[in-house]
Amino acid sequence: MALKDLREYLDLLETNSCLKKVSYEVSPILEIPEILRRVMYKKGPAVVFENVKDYPGWSVAGNLFCSTEILKKAYGVKKLEEIGERLIKPALEPPSTNLTGKIKALGEVIGFGRYTPKKVRKGPVFEQEMNDSNLLQFPAFKSWPEDGGTYFTYPLVLTQDPERKITNIGVYRVMILDEKRGVIHWQLHKRGKMAFDKSREMGKRMKVAIILGGDPGLLLTGASPVPFPFDKLLFAGIIRGEGxxxxxxxxxxxxxxxxxxxxxxxxxQDLHPEGPFGDHFGYYDAPKDLYPVFHLEKVFMRKHPIYFGSVVGLPPLEDAVIGKAIERIFLPILRMLFPEVKEVNLPEYGMFHGLAIVSIKKRYPGHAKKVMMxxxxxxxxxxxKTIIVVDxxxxxxNLNDVIFAVxxxxxxxxxxxxxxNTHADVLDPSTKFAGFGSKMGIxxxxxxxxxxxxxxxxxVETDEETKRRIDEIWEKLGI
Ligand SMILES: Cc1cc2nc3c(=O)[nH]c(=O)nc-3n(C[C@H](O)[C@H](O)[C@H](O)COP(=O)(O)O)c2cc1C
Incomplete structure (x- = not known):
């Protein structure tokens, strides 16, 4: 059974001694973020703050992605790769020509239906409809002293493609401007921005729902680079093992x-400067670019709500664990697209897009460059930005082996x-213009x-005879 919500996940964390509850009063302005960073630099655990200054009735949770081990438990898998394998199962097994095999394959295709979203008429999130729809009622974080305001740092921004009604959910930070307005920081290359551009071309407003808190499958879906037109709610079902x-x-x-x-x-038509914000690279996001304004219409929430905020900065923080989980989940898909790929490492100090190290079974001259491209x-x-290909x-x-190969x-x-002159990560502090830089393949x-x-x-390699002889006398050498 998939974990249903954030509360069941917190129970799981607690049962596995991965959760600390803090009853001392602390503020979401700078204090909680600093505590979460100190805890995460020591590899966790997750923390729930039960006494949040100026926000009575709220709890705040942080460092929920404190280790990949707990994520495996949360998703009920032995290896996170199993999740990616669910997605490409038919491609992993050769088609069977006999009747039993065909029936089994058909069953699996039908079984895929268990991952699709299930429509229900009501749910706990609708326990309270707030009369006062107000963005300032949430214990949003100010993470760093020079941040441009308070931010939702792990909102699940839900939109639909204006033409095909395919749902996207992206973790794009939201800077709170006032009671009714926030700025959504979907970067240039992200699906939320793609949907927004389409609605702009159609001259239409676009509905947006900002989801706060959810089960760990839904939370990870928001940060997962699932290509359009794959529906992110379906992807959430695949991670959870259940729609x-x-x-x-x-x-x-x-x-x-x-x-x-x-x-x-x-x-x-309504855009607003966004930032500064201390980001994954450990720098303040310098370009005060224009991003769309979110206009709040209504708010629903559970009783005794729990707010989840993430903190980014110099690595390795929670986002490093998220990056590693995504690396593992997508590895089977990468291997399907590039059968020569054996292993991948997106090192945690490389901050998602900074560096990828890929090993391949090299078959022909120029093969490594083919993989990079x-x-x-x-x-x-x-x-x-940088891809290193090794044998x-x-x-x-093993970074020492990689250094040796380089x-x-x-x-x-x-x-x-x-x-x-290629496109680049908008957050990369080294580029001259946001989103435009260069790349290096080694x-x-x-x-x-x-x-x-x-x-x-x-x-060089020791010959078999010498190996055997030294093995034989090793104990006698007294080394
Ligand atoms: C903690 C955290 C914060 C993030 N903040 C942003 C952000 O502000 N803007 C953005 O475009 N991507 C951000 N990302 C990365 C996106 O969530 C990620 O690229 C995801 O794939 C986006 O969904 P999409 O592929 O459907 O566009 C963040 C990721 C994490 C883990």
Whole structure:
């Protein structure tokens, strides 16, 4: 059975000694974020603050993604890769020609239906409809002293594609302007922005629901780079292993067991400067770019609501665990698209898009560059600034082995590929313009003759006879 909501997840954290409850009064303005950072730099646990200054009746939860181990328990899997495998199951098994096999395959296709959202008529999130629909009633964080205000730092921003009504849910921070207005920071390359651009072309306002708090599958869905047109509610069902309950309101499917839902709209004409905000790279987001204003219309929430806020900054914080979970979930899909890929490491200090290390079974000259170009053309991998490709016998998670491969196998002039003038991560502090920079690929594989212009030198290896002899006498050496 999938965990139904945030409360069941908190119970799971507590049972597994991964949760601390704090009854001392602390403020969401700078204090709670500082506490959460200190805890996360020591690898957790999750924390619930029960006494939130100026917000009576609220609890605040943080560091919910404190380890990948607890996520596996939450999703009921032994390996997070199992989730990605659910998505591509038919591709993983060769089609069967006999009748039993065909019936089994049909059953699996029908079984996929268990992941689709289930419409229900009511849910706990509608326990209270607030007369005073007010963005200031939520214990939103100010994470860093020079942040431009308070922010929802883990809102699930739910929109629908204006043409095809496919639902997207993205974690895009929201800067609170006043009681009725916030600014949604969906970056240039994200699905929320894509839907917004379409509605702008159609000259229409777009309905938006900001979901606060939910079960851990729904929460991770918001941060997952699922390509359009895959419906994110269906993806949530795939992570959870069970379709999520939704109530339709104002035409939007609202997760029935969220903690709160804020319904409103964005208007293509109404944009506002956003930031500064201390972001994943540990810098204040410098460009005070224009982003759409969210106009609040109504608020529903549960009784005794729990607000979940995430804190980002110098790594590794909670977002590093989220990044690792996403890396594992998407690995089977990556291997389907690129069968030569063996292993991937998005190091936590590389902050999602800074660095990817990929090992491949190299088959032909130029193969490593083919993989780099393929990855740069694929979904949010396209935002990766540096890709290092190594041979299959190098573990990308062993950074010393990677350094060895880069040092021994790379002739910079031949093996480093710089792509000038490409799109880039909006948050990358090094680029001249937000969202526009360059990329670097490092081919650290051993080279074929066509690549090196010579036979690659042979690696040293002890001969079998000497190995056996030394094994035999080892104990006698007294070392
Ligand atoms: C804690 C956290 C905060 C994030 N904040 C933002 C943000 O403000 N804007 C943004 O575009 N992406 C942000 N992201 C990344 C997106 O959630 C991620 O790229 C996701 O894939 C977006 O959904 P989409 O692919 O449907 O657009 C954040 C991720 C995390 C884990």
């Amino acid at each position: 999520i309950e939704v109530v339709e309101i104002d035409g939007l499917p609202i997760p029935a067991r969220a903690e709160a839902v804020l319904i409103g709209y964005v208007d293509p 393929g990855l740069w053309g694929t979904g949010q991998f396209s935002l990766t 299959e016998d190098v573990d990308p998670n 040092s021994a196998n790379v002739d910079p002039q031949r093996d480093v590929m710089i792509l000038p 081919d650290a594989t051993r080279k074929f003759r066509e690549e090196a212009g010579k036979d690659w030198p042979k690696m």
